[in-house]
Amino acid sequence: MEELPSSDLTAPLQEVALKLELRGITKRFGALVANDQINLTVEPGEIHALVGENGAGKSTLMNVLYGLYQPDEGEILVDDKPVHFTSPSDAIAAGIGMVHQHFMLVPVFTVAENVMLGAERTRGGIAGILDRRRARREVAEVSERYNLPVDPDAVIEDLPVGIQQRVEIVKALTRDVDLLILDEPTAVLTPQETEELLAVMRGLKESGKSIVFITHKLGEVKAIADRITVIRRGKTVGTADPATSREELATLMVGRSVKLTVEKGPATPREPVLQIEGLVVDDDRRVRAVDGIDLTVRAGEVLGIAGVQGNGQTELIKAIMGLQPVLAGSISVAGERIDGWSTKKVLGAGVGYVPEDRSADGLVKEFSVAENLILDLYDRPPFASGPALNRDAIAGSAKERVEQFDIRTSSPGAAVGTLSGGNQQKVIVAREMSRPLKVFIAAQPTRGVDVGSIEFIHSRIIHERDVGTAVLVVSSELDEVVGLADRIAVMYRGRIIAIVDPDTPRDQLGLLMAGIVPDEIAARGDRGAYAGSAGTAASDANEDKS
Known part of the structure; x- marks a missing residue:
């Protein structure tokens, strides 16, 4: 029998036997049937992966389990006993916790303050005097017990995304839950943060916890899931086991055969379109993030940028888009300098942009799908005539794009915030690829997107290349960079240290991503096809390492 730690770190482990069963769960939203007679069983101490396309109903099902939604039909059983959850507090009381895809944290509060939200305790029974000392102690105990190091006094907005997610897990574990729902937990994580999370999940399983793991990433599913x-x-x-091939899982998810590798012919690069010379950019903390970059992207090619996240990729893309001040250097599109331009003017110059954070930079969640599809064209014909919007033209265009890009929504008039994360991403891709472009910039283009949609987005990126657009792709998924790129620029500490072939x-x-430059690779006896490198970056990187 699996065991769980008690609240006393020195006490013996206690036996736990939480079994979860969902029987015939159905959830409707008007005419839309989000969950249709779904059955699911999670055994004690099991990591159970729940996979499917964007909009398949995974998050809705978990929101039913967590008490956020009430099922229209079916029942939930915990330890073979029917339960009825009217709120998350009921689910937590039954031993079920949830970490949502979009974190439920207050940015200006500390870790301890966020952990105590909803379960506030007062000091000495005095009303209005919160026991922050106890909250900090609970965070420290849970952090130590489950190897989830986090500073109780750190402010959330100062923490990287991976640590914020760790805070969400700590928050759930302080409620003494036995089953943890993780909804798309790796969607916004770097590869290194993902490996750390998978290690945490294994540790939770060893301690007796059960986990429902929602994800689109089949490699992670096969690496961590029991069922x-x-x-x-x-x-x-x-229901499948981890020995099932990726191809079989993808076919089950999408209902058809899916190509898991990018299909493309050779590129035919032409004239330079996007040219960056000597670019210097600071991050929001006024720390140098981009340090003298030279980069050229030609018409008809995909240049991929590889590197561990946090090496200046975000600031580079934001500088191109007019979202981050340029301290030195120049950015040109088709021979015209655009550095210092507003984002609206950059978009008007024929630059398409898929931002890495769709929630903050890509969408207005309160607006409809149709309205989000014209955010960069709302003041131009045929969508506007003077100050007046042409609602018929907006609706007609939205209907066409929803069908063309397979956006799963109840209606183009639905608020885009009601869509799944992957379908929100498809709204952005549809908007940016539905107008003539000179340059297409995609930062994390398939983050949180299912395998069928990844295949579609990748094919659209290659199509954009083949019609003569200069394409710049930044992704933390190395497989994606290698699959899409005709050349790969590797960023390290704000510099391009090498430009290499995708093979x-x-x-x-x-x-290279670790900062070991071409000369060092040659000294080790390795061989690589280098299309160019930055000599000063190489020497400076060597100085940094010494």
Whole structure:
């Protein structure tokens, strides 16, 4: 029998036997049936993966389990006993916690203050005097017990995304839950943060916790799950084990054969379109993030940027888009300098942009799908005539794009914030790729997107390249960079330390991403096809390492 730690770190572990069963769960939103007679069983101490396309109903099902939604049909059983949850507090009381895809944290509060939200205790029974000391102690105890190091006094907005997610897990564990729902937990994490999270999940399983793991990433599913349930369009279509191939899982998820690798012919690069010379940019803390970059992207090619997140990729893209001040250097599109321009003017110059944070920079969640699809064209014909919007033209265009890009929504008039994360991403891609472009910039283009949609987005990026657009792709997924790129620029500490061919061995790419420059690779006896490198960056990187 699996065991759990008690609240006393020195006490013996206690036996835990929480079994979860969902029977015939159905949830409707008007005419939309989000969950249709879904059955799911999670055994004690099991990591159970729940996979499916964007909009398949995974998050809705978990929101039903967590008490955020009430099912229209079906029942929930905990330890073979029917339960009825009217709120998350009921689910927590039954031993079920949830970490949402979009974190439920107050940015200006400390870790301890966020952890105590909803379960506030007062000091000495005095009303209005919160026991922050106890909250800090609970955070420290849970952090130590489950190897989730986090500073109780750190302010949330100062923490990287991976640590914020760790705070969400700590918050759930302080409620003494036995089953933890993780909804798309790796969607916004770097590869290193993902590995850390998978290690945490293994540790939680060893301590007796059960986990429901919602994800689109089949490699993670196969690496961590004990069993896999596949949902397609609101229905359970099968349960598989981790030995099932990625291709079989993808077919179950999408209902058709899916290509898991990018299909493309050779590029035919032409004239330079996007040219960056000597670019210097600071981050929001006034720390140098981009340090003298030279970069050229030609018409008809995909240039991919590889690197561990946090090496200046975000600031580079924001500077191009007029979202981050340029301290030195120049940015040109088709021979015209655009550095210092507003974002609206950059978009008007023929630059398409998929931001890495769709929630903050890509969408207005309160606006409809149709309105979000014209955010960069709302003041131009045919969508506007003077100050007046042409609602018929907006609706007609939205209907066409929803069908063309397979955006799963109840209606183009629905608020975009009601869509799944992957479908929100498709709204942005549809908007940016539905007008003539000179340059297309995609930062994390498939973050939180299912395998079928990844295939579609990748094919659209290659199509954009093939019609002569200069394409710049930044992704923390090395497989994505290698699959899409015709050339790969590796960023390290704000500089381009090498530009290589996509067939460069992965171990060499890994060394470059760690700041080990071409001369050092040659000294080790490694071989790689280098299309160019930054000599000053190489020498300076060597100085940094010495």
